[in-house]
Amino acid sequence: MNFFCNRETIQKCIMSAERVTGKNSSLPILNSVLIATNKDSLIIRATNLEVGVEFQIPAEIKKEGSVAVSGSLLSNILSNIPDEETITVSVIDNVCKIITKTKNITVKGLIPDDFPTIPVITNGESFTIQSQNFIQGVKSVLMSAAISDIKPEIASVYIYQKNKQLVFVATDSFRLAEKKIDYIGENISHGVIIPVKNIIEIIKVFEDLKENILFKITKTQISCKSKSAYITSRVVQGIYPDYEQIIPKNNTTEVLILKQDFINTLKLSTIFSGKFNKIQFIINPQQKKCLISTKNSDIGETESTLTVNISGEPIEISLNGKHIFDSLNVIAEDSIVIQFNGSNKPAVIRGVGDNSFIYLTMPLTK
Amino acid sequence: MINNVQLWEKTLFELEGELSRANFSTWFKNTTILKCDDGMVVVGVPNEFVKDWLQNKFHKTILRSLRNLSDNVRGLEYSVCKIEEPKGNKKSVIQSISSQSMALPLNDLYVNKEDGLNPRYTFKDFIVGSFNELAYAASQAILKKVGTNVYNPLFIYGNTGLGKTHLIQAIGNEIKTHYPNKRVYYTTSEKFSVDYINSVGQGSKAMASFKNKYRVYDLLIMDDIQFLSNKEKTQEELFHIFNELYHNNKQIIFSSDKHPNYIPALEDRLKSRFSAGMIVDIQEPEYESRLAILCAKAETQKFFPPKEIIEYLASSIQGNIRELEGLLNGIICQSELKNRNLTLNEIKPFIKNSAKPKKLLSIKEIVKVVCDFYSIEESFVYEKTRRKEILKPRQIAMFILREDFNISYPSIGEKLGGRDHTTVMHSCEKIKVEIKNDLSLMQEVDQIRAMF
Numbered sequence: 146m147n148f149f150c151n152r153e154t155i156q157k158c159i160m161s162a163e164r165v166t167g168k169n170s171s172l173p174i175l176n177s178v179l180i181a182t183n184k185d186s187l188i189i190r191a192t193n194l195e196v197g198v199e200f201q202i203p204a205e206i207k208k209e210g211s212v213a214v215s216g217s218l219l220s221n222i223l224s225n226i227p228d229e230e231t232i233t234v235s236v237i238d239n240v241c242k243i244i245t246k247t248k249n250i251t252v253k254g255l256i257p258d259d260f261p262t263i264p265v266i267t268n269g270e271s272f273t274i275q276s277q278n279f280i281q282g283v284k285s286v287l288m289s290a291a292i293s294d295i296k297p298e299i300a301s302v303y304i305y306q307k308n309k310q311l312v313f314v315a316t317d318s319f320r321l322a323e324k325k326i327d328y329i330g331e332n333i334s335h336g337v338i339i340p341v342k343n344i345i346e347i348i349k350v351f352e353d354l355k356e357n358i359l360f361k362i363t364k365t366q367i368s369c370k371s372k373s374a375y376i377t378s379r380v381v382q383g384i385y386p387d388y389e390q391i392i393p394k395n396n397t398t399e400v401l402i403l404k405q406d407f408i409n410t411l412k413l414s415t416i417f418s419g420k421f422n423k424i425q426f427i428i429n430p431q432q433k434k435c436l437i438s439t440k441n442s443d444i445g446e447t448e449s450t451l452t453v454n455i456s457g458e459p460i461e462i463s464l465n466g467k468h469i470f471d472s473l474n475v476i477a478e479d480s481i482v483i484q485f486n487g488s489n490k491p492a493v494i495r496g497v498g499d500n501s502f503i504y505l506t507m508p509l510t511k
Numbered sequence: 512m513i514n515n516v517q518l519w520e521k522t523l524f525e526l527e528g529e530l531s532r533a534n535f536s537t538w539f540k541n542t543t544i545l546k547c548d549d550g551m552v553v554v555g556v557p558n559e560f561v562k563d564w565l566q567n568k569f570h571k572t573i574l575r576s577l578r579n580l581s582d583n584v585r586g587l588e589y590s591v592c593k594i595e596e597p598k599g600n601k602k603s604v605i606q607s608i609s610s611q612s613m614a615l616p617l618n619d620l621y622v623n624k625e626d627g628l629n630p631r632y633t634f635k636d637f638i639v640g641s642f643n644e645l646a647y648a649a650s651q652a653i654l655k656k657v658g659t660n661v662y663n664p665l666f667i668y669g670n671t672g673l674g675k676t677h678l679i680q681a682i683g684n685e686i687k688t689h690y691p692n693k694r695v696y697y698t699t700s701e702k703f704s705v706d707y708i709n710s711v712g713q714g715s716k717a718m719a720s721f722k723n724k725y726r727v728y729d730l731l732i733m734d735d736i737q738f739l740s741n742k743e744k745t746q747e748e749l750f751h752i753f754n755e756l757y758h759n760n761k762q763i764i765f766s767s768d769k770h771p772n773y774i775p776a777l778e779d780r781l782k783s784r785f786s787a788g789m790i791v792d793i794q795e796p797e798y799e800s801r802l803a804i805l806c807a808k809a810e811t812q813k814f815f816p817p818k819e820i821i822e823y824l825a826s827s828i829q830g831n832i833r834e835l836e837g838l839l840n841g842i843i844c845q846s847e848l849k850n851r852n853l854t855l856n857e858i859k860p861f862i863k864n865s866a867k868p869k870k871l872l873s874i875k876e877i878v879k880v881v882c883d884f885y886s887i888e889e890s891f892v893y894e895k896t897r898r899k900e901i902l903k904p905r906q907i908a909m910f911i912l913r914e915d916f917n918i919s920y921p922s923i924g925e926k927l928g929g930r931d932h933t934t935v936m937h938s939c940e941k942i943k944v945e946i947k948n949d950l951s952l953m954q955e956v957d958q959i960r961a962m963f
Contacts, residue, residue, distance in 0.1 A: 170533075172537040262560075262563045262567055264563045316615065320615070365559055377559070379559065382593045505615065
């Protein structure tokens with residue numbers, strides 16, 4: 146094999162591919178990325194048997210062939226030759242020679258035949274979404290997915306179609322985020338549950354792109370394809386909990402707050418919020434005041450008052466500060482609305498005037 | 512003939528020798544044989560990556576090993592399936608937080624809230640025997656002709672633990688898979704009445720939404736209908752819902768532990784409606800069915816006890832399938848603990864508590880029950896009178912002694928006032944014939960039998 150290509154392009158792909166190599170696998174070849182040629186382009190492939198990626202980049206191919214090289218090694222090399230514009234790579238007997246104007250590097254590779262194939266979905270449903278829309282949808286809910294994979298259904302992001310919208314949901318059973326993105330296109334008959342670790346890789350691959358992605362889904366697998374990248378992941382075979390029934394339709398107390406004021410106050414309060422991130426809210430509609438206090442018996446306590454717009458009944462409630470922060474990070478609006486239904490029912494947070502995002506968080510016990 | 516688990520174990524053992532350790536553990540971890548039909552082996556793999564790889568790289572090797580072990584293997588396929596990883600090393604991490612934080616009231620992950628059905632109940636693992644074949648046939652007829660009012664409503668009754676819920680949920684699940692746009696709803700009469708009571712308390716809007724909720728379904732399944740007794744208003748609501756659904760050719764399925772006519776305090780108009788379609792009962796399974804059920808259950812648990820143990824279980828426990836399963840689970844647990852198969856003698860004490868004690872009743876006691884039922888003096892039965900009101904109870908007593916307690920004709924005759932055994936035979940024969948034609952007599956006998 147012998148080829149010549151742009152250093153920056155191949156570096157970007159190798160670094161992306163390196164992320165999904167199997168780091169803890171007992172099979173050494175899973176640590177490597179596969180480099181292969183295809184007429185006038187280069188194919189870079191990596192997999193950890195959960196996710197598989199494949200990039201196609203333009204290159205001048207002088208001699209066809211393929212090789213598997215350690216991913217971390219290769220990305221380390223490429224990031225340390227920033228001055229080179231192009232590189233020439235030649236492979237003889239699985240030994241890879243990287244030649245630049247001033248440098249000569251030799252890397253030992255592995256037999257490419259042992260490199261796993263990446264599943265290609267041929268049947269199943271397909272649909273297309275603009276990459277940035279998809280990423281926005283995923284990023285709005287990602288933080289709410291469960292971390293532990295004891296219940297794989299909720300250590301995932303759930304995506305389904307509802308009317309003319311694509312709905313993204315994640316919950317760890319203490320909070321829940323739902324984001325709707327406008328969608329015009331093919332009907333998607335069943336939702337898909339993608340493990341959160343894998344969807345992070347998917348959005349990483351498409352992060353810098355602004356083009357349409359073609360998704361294909363079956364009961365067991367999802368694949369996403371843009372012009373230059375292909376990524377496929379296992380999906381969770383199961384039923385996502387019926388979350389819609391827990392989204393409250395009414396509220397007894399509604400609070401309108403300027404987001405920045407709220408963030409500033411919370412930042413102070415979290416200093417004392419302890420390991421449960423417990424923040425207490427006392428909301429008084431008559432005085433239009435919201436008292437935010439935290440207390441840590443070891444270090445001290447805070448108490449701050451915010452003047453806010455309140456309608457409904459007075460309420461005292463303790464919420465998880467981290468959960469609130471997570472929601473504020475994805476809300477773009479300047480002011481937010483928090484709705485309560487009593488001190489042991491979930492609180493609802495959303496941006497004022499934005500119906501596409503809704504966030505639920507359960508109160509903490511007193 | 513070796514079973515799938517053993518076959519795969521041996522295949523893996525052969526393959527392990529041929530491949531490097533890393534290769535083997537990466538590609539063959541969590542694989543299993545899902546099924547083996549006519550030599551077509553389907554191997555379950557954890558994901559598409561493994562499926563692709565086995566297909567491209569190891570197909571021939573696996574097939575060769577399989578053939579070495581089992582002559583009738585013809586083909587090999589792969590299918591991605593959900594394989595439970597052995598638990599134990601996964602420790603619950605959330606626990607520390609959850610002590611402080613309340614969980615969102617999400618419903619149990621595995622019950623599909625929308626239809627209330629449990630996907631675990633399917634026809635695939637439903638054992639059909641002579642005890643339930645009628646009920647099974649009726650359900651199959653419904654599946655074939657959805658929405659045509661054949662057997663509408665279907666009413667299934669039988670004692671607890673005989674598979675009523677399994678059957679009716681399986682109908683729901685089957686319809687759901689074959690007609691995805693049909694709306695199926697499974698509920699129990701208890702849930703239904705709670706739903707009703709809640710809606711009563713919340714004004715007319717809630718009431719209307721309750722009424723509408725049940726009228727949109729194409730298949731309504733209501734379990735344990737006997738609990739509706741004495742709930743007049745709930746019954747009335749069910750009556751209206753029933754009418755609405757029935758007129759729109761929507762299928763309705765009920766289950767109960769009694770025949771509708773024996774459910775106390777059930778409105779006549781409901782009784783008559785329940786009887787309008789098809790009423791089938793599920794009997795207690797006989798020996799062969801019990802054997803089949805145990806074998807199937809053991810198969811799903813991947814546990815293969817010696818044949819004589821299964822046979823012993825099937826013969827010593829009568830009736831309730833749930834009990835059968837419970838005992839089998841107990842035995843599986845015990846043998847896993849001991850890491851070997853249990854012997855017959857070890858199982859016997861196990862069974863002791865569950866096997867139904869044979870009822871020991873003296874003839875006198877049985878006669879007393881019959882006499883009490885007809886409110887006559889016990890002594891009359893033993894006398895030589897042929898008065899009609901005495902004759903009938905006496906004959907019924909003879910019939911029950913013979914049919915249910917297997918007492919010989921001569922000894923029945925002797926104990927009931929020194930009668931000839933031919934008299935007893937005549938009496939039994941007579942009741943046997945009459946019971947077929949006389950409905951009220953049949954009910955009387957059933958009620959008496961219920962008292963033992």
